[in-house]
Amino acid sequence: MRAADQARLAARFLWAAPGRSAALALGLAVAGVLPLGTAGVAQVLRVRAQARIDGAPVVWLAPGDPRGPLVSALAFVGPAPPPLAFDSLARAAPDFEGDAWAVRTGRRVQGAPLVGVDAGWLAAWGLSVAEGRAAALPGEVVVGQGAAARLGLAVGDTVQADPEGAVSLETVPPMPLTIVGQLQATPLPEDGALLTSLETTWMLDGALHGDAQALHLHGSVGGQPVSAIVARPAHPRDRDLLLVAADGADPAQAARPAVQARALFDALAPAIHTARLWGAVGATAVLALMGALLTLGQRARARDLLLIAELGGGPRLLRALLAWELGLLLAAATLLSAAVLAASGALLGLA
Numbered sequence: 001m002r003a004a005d006q007a008r009l010a011a012r013f014l015w016a017a018p019g020r021s022a023a024l025a026l027g028l029a030v031a032g033v034l035p036l037g038t039a040g041v042a043q044v045l046r047v048r049a050q051a052r053i054d055g056a057p058v059v060w061l062a063p064g065d066p067r068g069p070l071v072s073a074l075a076f077v078g079p080a081p082p083p084l085a086f087d088s089l090a091r092a093a094p095d096f097e098g099d100a101w102a103v104r105t106g107r108r109v110q111g112a113p114l115v116g117v118d119a120g121w122l123a124a125w126g127l128s129v130a131e132g133r134a135a136a137l138p139g140e141v142v143v144g145q146g147a148a149a150r151l152g153l154a155v156g157d158t159v160q161a162d163p164e165g166a167v168s169l170e171t172v173p174p175m176p177l178t179i180v181g182q183l184q185a186t187p188l189p190e191d192g193a194l195l196t197s198l199e200t201t202w203m204l205d206g207a208l209h210g211d212a213q214a215l216h217l218h219g220s221v222g223g224q225p226v227s228a229i230v231a232r233p234a235h236p237r238d239r240d241l242l243l244v245a246a247d248g249a250d251p252a253q254a255a256r257p258a259v260q261a262r263a264l265f266d267a268l269a270p271a272i273h274t275a276r277l278w279g280a281v282g283a284t285a286v287l288a289l290m291g292a293l294l295t296l297g298q299r300a301r302a303r304d305l306l307l308i309a310e311l312g313g314g315p316r317l318l319r320a321l322l323a324w325e326l327g328l329l330l331a332a333a334t335l336l337s338a339a340v341l342a343a344s345g346a347l348l349g350l351a
Contacts, residue, residue, distance in 0.1 A: 006317070010324035025332040029340075049075070052188065053257040055125060058242050060089045060100075060229035066255035072105045073228035074257065076113035076189045080106020080227060086198070087222030088252050089229045093245040098233040099124065102226040104201045108162045109177070112147045113193040116201035116226075122183075124230075127190055131155050132181030138199045138208070138215070142181040146191040155179055159194070161204055175203060198226065 014021040052074045061069045062082035069081030085091075086102055101124055104116035121127075122134060122142075132155040135142050143153050153159065160174040177200070183190060202208040202217070202224050209216045217224075231254075233239040246254035 006320050007324050007328075010321050010328060013321070013325060014328060021329065021332075024329050025336060027333075029333040029336045049261065053261050055232070056230045056257050057233060058231040058239055059255045059257060060084070060231060060242070060246075061253050061255050063251055063253055066253060067260060069228060070255055070257055070260055073103050073230070074189070076105055076115055076193050083225030083227065084229075084252055085222060086224045086226050089231065089242075090222075092252060093241050096231070096233070096241055096245075097235065097238050098231060100229050100231045102198060102229045104198055104225070105227045107201065107204065109141075109159050109194050110151050110162065112151060113189075114141075114161055114177075114201075115190075115193050115195050116198040117195055118198065121195070124232075125186075125188055125190065127186055127188070128184050129181040130184040132179075134181055135196055135200075136180075138197060138203055139175060139177055140180045140200070141177045141194050141196045142183060143179050143194050144183050144191040145185045147193055148182050150192070153179055155182055198224070 056074055059066075059070060059073060061073070062084040064082060068078055072078045072081045089096070089100055099120070101118040101121050103118070103121070105113065107114040107116075122129075129142060130145070132142075141159070143151075148154065157179045158176045159179065160176060163174065177194075177196065179194075183195075185191060199208055199215075205225070207218045207224060209218075231242060233242065242254040246252055
C-alpha cells in the first residue's frame with residue numbers, strides 16, 4: 001500500500017472517532033508541544049527584556065518603588081508612572097557626560113501604547129522608518145509595524161488618543177494625530193506602539209497650545225512632565241555620578257534595570273520551579289490518559305485491523321498505519337499549540 005493510501009486510511013480511522021481523536025490531540029498539546037512552546041515564548045520575552053536592559057544602564061525616575069515605572073518606561077506596559085520634570089536630570093547632575101533620552105508613557109490609541117519620546121530615541125535603539133518619515137511636528141505619529149497590522153493603521157491615517165477618566169459633555173475633544181511613518185519590524189516594544197514627540201504629549205495635557213508656526217507653552221520646557229529619562233553614561237564614573245546625584249535635594253532616583261531584573265528573576269525562581277514540577281506531574285498524567293485512550297481505540301478497531309490483515313496487510317502495514325495516525329495527531333496538536341501561542345504572543349506584544 002502506498003504511503004498516500006496509508007495516510008488516508010489513518011485519517012479515516014481518526015475521523016471515525018472524533019471525540020477520541022480530539023482528546024488525544026489535546027493531550028499531546030498539553031503534555032508536550034504546548035509546554036515546549038510556552039518555554040520558547042518565555043525565553044523570547046527574557047531575551048527581549050535583556051536587550052532593553054542592556055541599552056538602559058541607568059533610568060532616572062520619580063521617587064518610589066522603581067519596578068512599575070521601569071516596566072512602563074522600557075516596555076510600555078502598565079499605568080503611567082509618577083511624573084518628573086524634563087530637566088530634573090540636567091539640574092541634579094550638570095556634570096554628567098553621556099546620552100540621555102526622555103520618555104512619556106501612559107496614554108493609548110485604540111488600546112495600543114502612545115509613547116512620547118525625545119528626538120534621538122529611534123536612533124538610540126537602532127530603529128528606522130520603513131514607510132513615510134519620522135514624526136517632526138506636534139500631532140504627528142509613527143506607528144510600529146505590529147501595531148499597524150493589529151489595528152489596521154497605515155501612513156496618512158488620523159487617530160485620536162483614548163480618553164482618560166470620565167467623559168462628559170464639557171470634555172474637550174481630543175486632538176487628531178496623523179500617522180506620518182511606519183517603523184521597520186523590531187523585537188522591541190516599539191513594534192506594538194505608536195511613537196510621537198514629547199511636545200505632542202504636552203499638547204494632549206493642555207500645557208502646549210497652537211500649531212507648528214505658533215506654539216504657546218504654559219510654564220517652562222524643563223518643568224514639563226516625563227515618565228523617565230534613559231541615561232547611557234559615557235564612563236563608569238558618570239553612572240556613579242547619577243547614583244550619587246539621585247540622593248541629593250532633587251526628588252528623583254537613579255534606577256538600574258539590570259539590578260532590578262536580577263532581583264525579579266531571583267524572586268520568581270521558586271515559583272517557576274514549582275510550575276515546572278506541577279507541569280511534569282500533569283504531563284505524566286496526560287500521557288497515561290493518552291495511552292489508555294489509544295489502547296481502547298485499537299481495541300475498538302480490532303475488527304478493522306483484522307480485515308486489513310485478511311486482505312494481505314501484515315504487521316509492517318499495521319505499524320505504518322499506527323505511525324501515520326500518531327503523526328497526524330501530533331500535527332493536529334502542533335497546530336492547536338501554535339494557535340494558542342500565537343494568541344498569547346499577540347497579547348504579549350510578540351506578534
